[in-house]
Ligand code: FES
């Protein structure tokens with residue numbers, strides 16, 4: 001079961017060009033391409049004749065041609081040609097609303113009339129030249145998307161899964177606060193007076209120990225925002241005033257369910273130092289990718305373990321935020337099914 005009346009990331013903008021790109025999103029087959037006026041079209045990836053994926057055909061101008069018997073469809077999904085006969089069948093394939101924003105292609109999977117681009121998440125400072133941004137990326141993970149949202153509401157796992165990157169003293173047992181909002185859940189904590197973790201050690205603009213905020217947030221449908229603040233030890237905490245030395249890093253992670261067993265994971269990082277330094281941007285991006293691969297190994301195995309479990313499993317205190325998030329999502333899904 002998935003939330004339908006919401007925007008999901010279908011692709012990185014840079015990945016949609018002239019070629020036909022096939023995606024499965026919420027178990028629906030979709031083909032994406034860019035037209036001559038640069039807008040992106042998303043159609044059901046199935047010819048109405050024998051259901052050959054249209055992505056196996058080719059683009060002719062702004063039309064898409066089926067690779068089996070040459071039926072052609074326009075950007076609205078309407079059949080405009082059936083070369084094997086004189087009569088053009090009155091048939092239209094499903095189209096999906098698509099919007100490009102924040103370097104991503106967003107697709108609306110629900111009721112077309114309810115699609116509202118203003119509901120796409122706001123990325124503060126995206127156009128602010130004093131903020132840097134990584135190239136981001138995408139990876140396919142063989143796990144249900146909720147094991148990923150669980151993971152991204154769980155700051156404690158870094159102590160074991162990311163020992164060489166995000167882990168530092170205090171990431172294992174400092175208590176967490178959980179906050180529940182209308183459209184999401186936050187698990188957070190300040191960890192005081194500890195060395196910065198290896199991943200951040202040479203990008204923070206001060207030496208010595210730090211105070212560190214771990215803010216892990218998941219918003220409907222499955223957008224995970226991981227905000228880190230590092231300040232010189234003694235200057236962090238709830239009522240901190242961020243000075244020039246504070247290092248902010250926001251990791252945006254967008255989970256798009258392929259189906260119940262697979263997820264496409266899209267991400268980029270946004271940060272307030274070294275904005276023009278490409279080497280640092282690449283290093284941050286590669287570091288994030290390395291960490292996500294560490295998560296991938298765990299979460300694919302968790303998916304198999306939990307799907308095929310033969311004995312009972314338990315929850316821990318650290319699961320409070322993810323359990324609240326699952327409740328929130330369940331409620332949103334059942335509301336739209338009424
Ligand atoms: S399957 Fe597409 S035209 Fe026959």
Ligand SMILES: [Fe+2]
Nearest residue numbers: 161162291295
């Ligand atoms: Fe992780």
